[in-house]
Amino acid sequence: MKEEDNNSNKNNNIKQKNEDKQEELNEKQKERKYLITRNLQEILGEDKLVKQIITGKNIHVYWGTATTGRPHVGYFVPIQKIADFLRADIRVTILFADLHASLDNLKSDFELLENRLLYYEYVIKALMTALNVPLEKLHFVRGQSYQLSEPYTKDLLRLSSLVSLRDAVRAGAEVIKQMDDPLLSGILYPLLQALDEQYLKVDGQFGGLDQRKIFILAEEQLPRIKLGKRFHLMNPMVPGLTGSKMSSSEEYSKIDLLDDPDVVSAKIDSANCPSIESGIDNGVLAFYQHVVFPIIGGSIIMNNQQFCDFPSLQKAFKEELIKENELKNYLKQFLNGILAKVQENCFNTPEFKEILSKAYPKVSINNDDFSKLCVNKLKEKISFDVGPFGDKFEFIPSKTITQSSLIFNMDSSIGGQSRPVKILWRCSPKGNFTLAHIYALIQLKIFCDKGFQCTILISDLDAFLDKLKCPWQDLKKRTENHLKILKQLINLLGMEDVSICLSSDYEFERFNFWGFWSGACYNTKSLKYQTPKSY
Template structure:
């Protein structure tokens, strides 16, 4: 697009002294169209601003002179995520300090600030809309891409905190929520800008242009950092301190700097003094003469070449730089102290700064989170709990909440001082309601007989974060359908007093989102990694790493005493305990009751999302159940040398090993028969109240043709297994029995009849 002279001059002012522009065509088009351009620059409120801030502030001055609207984002939440450098309470005070000194810097440069706006990150980054966009973003971006994007701006360690992985996503998403046309930042943020360019359009958000200024090295030649004292000149440093730091700066002569290659590679960056001239002095003095020892210089190249040739001494360079910086800083300090509250702001923003710096360095050197805990163990002792219907569960004690499984059934719920335990079962609507879910409900039915309070929590968000097994647009409807089915099943189990909740009722509240960021700040990437990652699948999105965090959040939100989980969630339970300890929440760590897995048709744990191998309790018909039970499925024994077909050999006469039909009988059907019989038997409730084991069983009949021996009656699973091992029961008759019993249960549930009174 062609620009007229005025527009071209405006663009030149916008892009001068920048190292790179991404989206130049978009910028040009907006200038040509006369658009009221809006740009934002973000700064994390960590250490005290230093003279390196003169580079972006000088560029912001150019934007304001070019009639661009500028928003400065005080990224207090970003600062919190950057390896936990500062507490949230401290950052609130630092925002005030940053605003004060940045305004003072702009005033020192005589810049009009009527089109300048300040925004605090947490003023919108904890809203429901922003949190939802972030979580959708986490479902798109892989851990590898996010790590690469933040490599230059987030402190790098071998196993980074998960909070640092979120940093680039927040910065990219800020473009949309600040409603800007472009973002301005250092060239060290280029990879974040590329992430925004590539990923935001996938969420149907517009691409922005990105303006990048060069990075200013410290006096040692490395990147100047707000949190590294020896590499920076603080904006509040005294003239004597400024002079001393400049005097001690490295200022070597480099003959190679005169070469053509040197100009292209930016040589001189190893020389802290020359770097200040290149990136700070010359741009700010672009409309004034630079006179050193009586010689006028009109460019950085002229200064550098004179220094390398020996025409300009090191002492002369440093003397000019001292005067230049002290003049600006005296104006900054005067403007700051015009605010009567400034000294109080400084004291609150940076108390005991040296001690804090030492602690930050200690963290940044890679100290593990467990080293920061007095007790790094995850969970307390493990016991076994046997139900009266023959099921064995693991009980992981909590010294703070439930120290022994005896608390489950030793209390007298008719006593005035009886306190029912709060028992939580959390499930995600990732697929269908399966036989595995029904098995868990049977366990909850048993627990409810002791008078405990049962809560079933439906986490639709977990279903999305786990590889989008529930698409974002279907989360609400899927969760509501699950809740409807659950209420129907609970009525059939005489469990209408059980509470069902949707996590969406609270999971987007600002306090809940803040707690999510806090938990992300105490766990590492490796700790939150999915347990199983297929080598054939693409890298998991960041959302998968948030799954255990939202599990811990839900446990805390619901103040559970005991959480019922599957054996596949053991790692998540251990991490939950670690998170609570690291956040000084040890007194809220619950106990965990771990139910054994129910086998699927492929011989593996039954999963809600593997429809070919699970049994759908609400929708699978008799034909479908028979197909799944009898379907030949290729699987393997413990050794990969022996592939076999379940439909052909797992249920061959006399074979009781790896037999899916027998496993379903052992782990589901016969425990169900016993549980139903005990509920039906008169006096069973009184026996349970006394802590006695109810031994009642119900005999079942396996229908067989007369030529196969006629009907077979068995009283328990051991008898069934014995008949099968002795080849007195044919596999076809066993499978038919399993299918008939399952369909009887399914029909009872679907028709709203009582299954277990």
Template sequence: MTNKLSPEAKYELISRNLQEVLGEEKIKTILKERDLKLYWGTATTGKPHIAYFVPMSKIADFLRAEVEVTILFADLHAYLDNMKAPWMLLNLRAQYYEHCIKAMLSSIGVPLDKLKFVKGTDYELSREYTLDVYKLSSIVTEHDAKKAGAEVVKQVDNALLSGLLYPGLQALDEEYLNADAQFGGVDQRKIFTFAEKYLPQLGYEKRAHLMNPMVPGLTGSKMSSSEEDSKIDLLDSPSEVKKKLKKAFCEPGNIENNGILSFAKHVLFPLFKPDEEFIVPRKSEYGGDIHFMRYEDLEQSFAKEEVHPGDLKVAVESYINRLLEPIRKEFEKPELKKLVQTAYPAQNKKKNPTSTDTADEMVPSRLDIRIGRIVAVTKHPEADSLYVETIDLGEENPRTIVSGLVDFASIEELQNRLVVVLCNLKPAKMRGILSEGMVLCASVDEPKQVEILIPPSGSFPGQRVYIQNYESGNPDEVLNPKKKVWEKLQVDLKTNSDRVAHWQGNKLITRGGGFIHSETLACAPIK
């Protein structure tokens, strides 16, 4: 007979590794009387990836703490997200999500009989729920609805009404799922506080909210379904896992925005048995394998550069493949293979039959723009107006970039400075030195002024820069110089009257939400 956990032990399991808990006392009071009832929801749009193991790991904690967990497949929410998919596909994707999440939970040893799975349209189209949506719409202001959805609903100047409804639906789910608490990422915080404000105005109880930290993706920014290089798909092969991890941002000694370390912290260590160790394999000439019982010890060793990024990647690769192998086997079933193909049909891009490019559309998502840090700078030995800069772009080796900035910034001003870099220009020799990118600047000709673009606060080397409304899609590996891709897109890259960089009015942003800007130059071309 197993020992029943105390309320204090249950709360410890429920709250560990979370970034924030709203309603801590409410949860503790409930635990003294009965088991907690909690729900976690996910919109069924892009394919689930390994970051989903982060909430799955917490769901394992909840179940160990005897929490009654409901998993909501939010198909109606997915439909309202700019109608990215028709109803037929959303129904298939809800089925795909259910199979994926059940396979993930089985992979980490979570008993499925303790879970309840619900689809949003099972109850969100009922008369009662619909009337409550109307009631909410009569008391919620446009300002509060926009603010609540700021982190999870795409922000545009002329917002669709569907995006304004989204937070209210998520708030009502708490009532209709009879939950004491809702669990989600910290990016959901504004929706959670929205629910705490408005549910009592409908006569419903205020719920508690549990928030996971946002775990960085492989590129250092948020792991995203729409950014292929930032995530590992649940059905990726071992060779694909190795390839993506090899390219992952993992700077020696840097424990910030490190997706490899974060995965170890939030997924691997919480799933280990009490006597299980995290093993970093190393050759004997480098000291042999290292064993860690606690994540804190691994992080400390990595910060001290006692653990090399390459060795850490090899270790995490092994654990990821261990988690994914049962899922891969499950999806070898013919009916599930067919489900994947029909739920996510291949996108056939139109090609110019005379072109060798896979895409000829001039969209800014083709540009690979990243934050870099200048780690060294010298004068070009053959050209007085040029600098030779060594720039850390979150890759295994820094890049050499030649820039004509001598007349506009001193070596001291450039040293250790964060810059915005176009990374997929074809490398070209500039007075005998190969330049592997371009530092982007705002500039005007009369009088001649050049200002290096300024990344937002909190940026870091390797972080991707996106153009609003063009976040999906992968950059070209190399911009074709014969097609003049950069030249055609560059024409519309400028700063606006507020000195914010934009392309045809769509601002340049990082995943953290900050804008790229110039110091003083407004309405100036960027090149």
């Protein structure tokens, strides 16, 4: 009870501070704040936003979208809000999160993802043009342009050493499709989104209310690695036509930006429009509240009645002065009018049809069959890439590799091939060099004497990620010490042919990081392994 009182007092103090700062705003600043915050569902860090308005800072926010399913009319809500930001003289960056999309879509390949990125760019720009949003004031960024860089990777690893599994899963609960055994990529997804704030150099992030837990994670965790704290702006989520959240992956819950007028009309006719008293989500009324009135910016005429705002329309529907079919008929006309402009802007570009066909190819088989087909193709590709050695290593379980009977019975070549087997021993500079390391080197020498090609890998990052057994600032010094000792020992043991590698020499390369994420896409929290892609 005492803790609740303390939290209540804390919230009241914050509210009072915000009200005090509000009084400091002049009329022009109040108008700017109104443009920034109107029609939002929630704001985190409003005091920070107000302070930046007062100081006249050139405020910079970003809105990100993963290039997965086809954009739908639910995008009207954030796009219209972005128009408000621009009117308020805010710099806006739009992030096409292609890396997120590749991790969240097991059916995608590189060509498909590239075309989806192009598709999103064409369609979203066409939608903005249709809604009179000035494109010249916007900045468009592709996620992979910085998310595979060395600094980003290092910060991701630092962040992952601080965020618990429970917090990461909870943060992505509203955004990532939930499973009993979630994929590692979905667990890391919120961390990437938090880091985007730093690498896009923004003052705040804008997104839907479903992003709230990710925003809270960013506010709590980024300061722990000295990357600062931003404000977060959230628009309401528009219910789908079936009453649930509008989703790109649920065909009948949404209206596609490229749907034909008859398809739009049919979807609206079949939409849920229950009475207000029922308490059931009404997707049609929600569209008037979050899309129609904000876009029109004035009154609408329906059934010879004028409605200046959404509450008046809602009241008329409740009192049965407006019928369901009248709401739907007006909505059909409104949406088809805007979508006609969007489609004209898209199809005026000669290459758009080809991009569309490559980004979202039509298949005649159901989704389950399509998934199986893709997995089978991946298996064929992996078998081809690996060659005859791929399944030959299955008889060497790692838990028995140190048994002397197995070691002495092994041959340095497999299946009569002249190519020698390559052996890797991996060690981490987690602590002092011990007799256990020397024992492992003696075992490795047995392989060397039998003609195996042996390599020693010093995995410095493993020492950091394993409960911070080696602090980040000590990694380089600790690794150099292990390298010096290992070189002396392999010379004493007569193992001059053994090579020593440092994981830091390649782990931050763009290609390796892409491989890391590819693996995260196919491993679950319990480390159940799915068929990986070969890159």
